[in-house]
Amino acid sequence: MKKLITNRRTFIKSSAAGAAILAAPAYLRSTAARASGTVNVWTYANFIPDDFKAEFEKETGIQVNVRLVDDQGKQFNLLAAEAPNPTADIVTVAGHRFLQFIESDLLSPLDTDRLSNWGNINPIYSESDWSTINGNKWGAPILSGAEVLAYNTEVVSEDEVKSWDVMFADKYKGQTAYIIQDMMSVMMLYLGYDGNMVEYKDDPEKAAQIVKETRDLLIENKDMVRKFYDSGAEVQQMFVNQDIVLAHAWNGPIASLIADGFPVAMTIPKEGSYGFVYTLNVTNNGPNTDNAYKLLDALLAKPEIGAQMTKASGFISTYKGADQHLTELERKASSFTEEELAGLQFFRAEANDMKYKLLDPAVEEIKAA
Template identity: 25%
Template sequence: MIEKLNRRSFLKATGTTAAIGSSALAGCTGNDGTTTKSGSNEMTDTLKFYSWGGSTQEALNKHVIKPFEKEYDVTVKQSSFGGQDKMLANVRSSSEGAYDIIMPSTSTSYAAAKQDLVEPLRLDNIETWSNLMPVFKDFIVDPGEKVHTAPLYYGTIGMAYNTDQVDDSNGVSWDMTFDQKYKGKVAMEGVPYVRVFTTALKLGMDPNKMVGDAGSYKEGVKKVYDAMAEQHDLVKKYWTSGQELTSLFSNETAYVGEAWGGRILSLQGEGYENLKYAIPKEGAMGWTDTFAIAKGSKNRYTAEKFIEFAYRDDVIKNLAPEIGYPPATKVTSSDIKSLPDFDSSGGEGLKFQDMEFKNEHQQDWSQTFEQIKLGNY
């Protein structure tokens, strides 16, 4: 009688065979430049997964974790966090190998890579990496280094508007938040680096260089500050929380302004059909939640296969709508296209912040934004 191999047993068998066959090359390197030991490419019995809690954890459990466990005969041990700072602190203070997969967001990905808390991804072990939209294939959080994170879904800081008050027949542009006709009805996010980033987009500048046709950063950022001061006279409120944002648009204190797609989606679900959300033609700041493999993971190959599984069209297509954000892969469906943050350009409208550029300049951005708000610019 021939014993039927399950998926995990098959991968173990083939991985071990490959390792034995290449034992004479025990010092060879993987595509990430790290040394690959014999037998390292084997599926393990368990995987320790540290993720967002709440509805995100529920969706991941339903659409990724449970199907992965069934297909690969792997037990995924879950734990969750409520905030990125706490997650990063726990990973930093834990011994290596305490976690296999963690979920850093955009800025935390940078910190995790810089602090050597995550392993480089061995992309040869993630066959579905080609499913990613081009903008995410090059999502290297620490420039010049290896790929450390696998973007799962994305969101944006785009524009919301009231269709009863705002005409979008000529398309959606950040210029609408500078239009005098909406004076006192404009709401923008009150975070200095977001204000600078979005204003640079409005001016047609690369927000990670802020030079444009000005010739230098010094001259370019001066143009950005001037535009922020011009817009200040139109702004009713610089909101700093999701609750403030939803209140401003639901009670029509604001007609147009910066917003989070997820919050507008919630309002639409509550019957506010006159509210729309869009990525303006100039683009919008993007963010992403990612999978990363924690430093010292003893189940690194299994973690890579977990990422590979999550990127499968049949998996992520069902996950994304339930989480409420579009997938980082190219797969689409009517449910995905209906999500507020969906970028119909295939990712060309998504602009991600260069964290080194931000860290270099954000103190000056913050000080100048405070001066603008006080009328002292």
């Protein structure tokens, strides 16, 4: 059983578990990094499939130098230390971290006119509100993670999980679980509010009222919950032990259960949920910008490539039609219908300081109630 840690704040850091930041090889420390026949990519393990890399190098003569990263903060610090002349041409930034990189002038606005295959990305990912900042696109979405409603298919019906209401159904009392802080954002959405709290950034009283209403909802239904959990391994074990039949969870641990043949499925209910997107970004003043665009366009060329990325990484492909190149079991573990995806919103960071000042005490109050 894979042990995937899925607390929202640590999910980004741990999603490429086992990948270590590599010491900078010689070519990244020398002027050779600016040779026209190379492109330097900082990314997570398995995000650029080996077969694709070999084919691209053979067809173009461009050498793809991959440096593995395992943490958004470390990547930011490394790139900031090299500014204004980075060795990296492409970096991998989660959409809700864009502002930090953009405000530090580390990324170049993405010229989508140079990407003939841009239209191969599902617009749910490429055209969502998080993807455009200051009138510009800043990255090519490649993979996504989402908060889902997971359920035991031998006990809970597909019709029952069309709404988050099922988490509060008397028939499943004591058989549900969730991560409180992550659930708070989803429940704000369930109640009709902006779980990112960007809408209330200039209205702290409204923000406080919404958090209080959400807190009270979870306190009122606290007796429905078997356990407030912290890690993906915990929710996996609870499903396996049949301690629970319903859970709010990140898709990664549930995908692992599905792949292992356990009778569990996941969905995004009609009220929606939240997720994040990994994007490939062109650095500001990178040494091989032309080659960076050639690599990005090649990566976006075929849905088969998106499927390869999903198989290797475990994340959800953003490519149109990628699911058609997955087995039935792989589709169950890593894809959603268009109807489900229509309810998926994405984390944004603009109001995070205010949001977590309100959420953190509310979480403790729910635990103590």
